[in-house]
């Protein structure tokens with residue numbers, strides 16, 4: 505059974521339709537990334553799934569439950585990390601976690617909760633003295649306190665330094681390996697590519713691309729870029745290119761083969777292709793292609 509099912513979800517704020525008929529499913533233990541630029545509707549979808557907002561129409565199920573109608577039951581089984589956590593600034597990190605433990609069924613011990621997110625050394629620090637990235641980590645400690653079956657992470661690594669981001673990604677991966685289903689939103693396409701098994705790209709409230717990350721990328725063209733040798737007309741090249749200044753860009757489903765073809769062509773003419781850059785498709789390419 506899918507852990508998350510979204511079918512024809514519409515969410516209106518007054519006359520404004522923020523989510524316009526979105527459908528997707530997330531399997532148990534899967535990491536699913538919801539991508540999209542600012543205002544695409546990602547947070548709205550998470551809020552509906554977590555039971556903070558009612559859908560205007562459409563059906564949403566999390567662990568087979570209706571988040572709006574069965575919120576109490578669902579709350580024990582999900583963890584939510586939202587973009588702006590409402591901490592008490594004068595409580596210490598330890599007190600904050602202890603307070604949350606009181607409201608959580610079968611919570612992790614305090615030390616384990618802090619250790620999990622790398623905040624063990626900050627137990628006695630007041631929340632208002634934490635950096636932005638440390639606050640995100642505290643938020644993650646609270647979201648994972650009850651070892652939830654489904655974890656919603658809205659931009660979990662925003663504001664974190666590269667090391668904390670890596671640690672958080674590692675934690676998300678290990679939680680998923682233990683069976684937790686994770687739905688995350690992110691602006692970092694590289695993060696989605698590294699973590700998620702499937703994804704959907706939202707644009708202005710609609711899904712414009714969705715599927716398995718590996719399959720979607722395999723269907724996307726890779727890219728060969730190089731500086732145009734002086735005096736060469738693009739029409740002379742063995743493969744079609746587009747020009748960006750003197751940078752020639754060739755899109756190809758097999759970029760290694762395209763690079764070989766171009767290099768052989770250049771070698772036969774005694775030319776060099778400087779600045780040669782060959783790479784497989786990334787989510788970034790897909791995102792730029794689809795949101796034009």
Ligand SMILES: Nc1ncnc2c1ncn2[C@@H]1O[C@H](COP(=O)(O)OP(=O)(O)OP(=O)(O)O)[C@@H](O)[C@H]1O
Nearest residue numbers: 517520521522540541542543544545546547548549
């Ligand atoms: N409570 C609300 N009332 C009115 N409009 C809202 C409300 N919440 C969100 N919106 C609008 O709905 C749209 C989607 O917002 P949402 O926060 O879901 O986007 P997002 O993809 O999460 O963006 P970001 O990446 O900036 O967090 C935006 O245009 C936003 O202004």
